[in-house]
Amino acid sequence: MIRRYAALLALIVTFGTLMVVLPQPAQAQTSLRDTYRTQLDSYRTRERAYTIAREQYLQLQTLKALEDAVAATRQAMIERADVLITYFELQKAEVETQAGLSAEDRARLLNDLELMIDALSAHREGVVEAQDRAELEFWNVSFTQALPAVESSAYEIQLSLKIARLRAVLDRTLFLRDEVQTYTATASSDLKLAQRERAFDEIAISVANTETLLAEVKTEVNANDAFTKSTASGYSRDLGQVYAGISQLLGFVEEILDL
């Protein structure tokens, strides 16, 4: 009897400890954001130091100045890689928890993110182990060439997340519409019943338009291979129309509740 209670007590204590020690998903994301902000601030300082050291070397042309410049460059490149790795870790955390993503899309995005994080980690390792200016230059060139693809991947994931968020809200809105339709099925008068029927017909038309628009944007985003800041802004503007459509739907539902 005592052993049984002791085992139960140990289980409760272990579980409670794990709940406290292990970071919850939201807490983990918050701590990752804090890490990202800290790394970004540190990188900016290192970038300034690199610029100063490089200018000094170009002016002085001494071995000491070169040594300082190489050290500053190495540190700046390491911290640049850290910033990007943490950025994609943040995106990965969002993709894992975001509602509105299909299983296929989620798997594809997570796969892309894993590849990106691995590539950046490898770049970072290479920079850390670089001994001289020539090796650093090699990693510098490879990063410069890879950066457009890195950016494109980031914009694609951002857009996918925006589409997923709108999809989740639209699904919730449709569910709410169905609930309201069921609840208001017994109207107090024939007049109200007729009004509500007309309102739901209007909602159906608005839903169809919004769904079509969202599907179009999603198809275009999936079909696009290369994203830049301007193309991402364009798709965001298109998604703004979807946002307006959902807002209108919620307004219609609210009006039906007020009937």
Place this chain on the structure above:
Amino acid sequence: MKTTTPNNQELEDELVDTNQTEFAENKPAYDPRKSAYWPFVGYDPANPYFQERQKRTKYVIIFFVPVILVMIYLMALVADEPTEKKVELKPSPTVQAIPAQHPLRVELKETRQQLNEADPTKQDLPFPPLKADMGI
């Protein structure tokens, strides 16, 4: 001057003025004791003075009161009809079919909040501004 309260006999004597020694100019112009409201004079229905007063009062009531009533009636006819007050029709308060604390309304509010968070124009996590080329 007499200060004692005259009795009815004395008053009657005075009414029937037999005083030959006093001129009218010397007498007081107004004798309050002759007033029907003289408090010290008790009402005596047999007193001809009071009877006369009563008759006069009756005539006044019979004649003047109807005249006044007719005048009031005529004034009412002639006067403008009161303008009707404009009654401001306030819209009757909208009776909400579903109260504010109903789960459907709460759900609506939360959905709208979720929509605000999903605003595509908001950039929660922009791509970090990084220097591409770090050559020496």
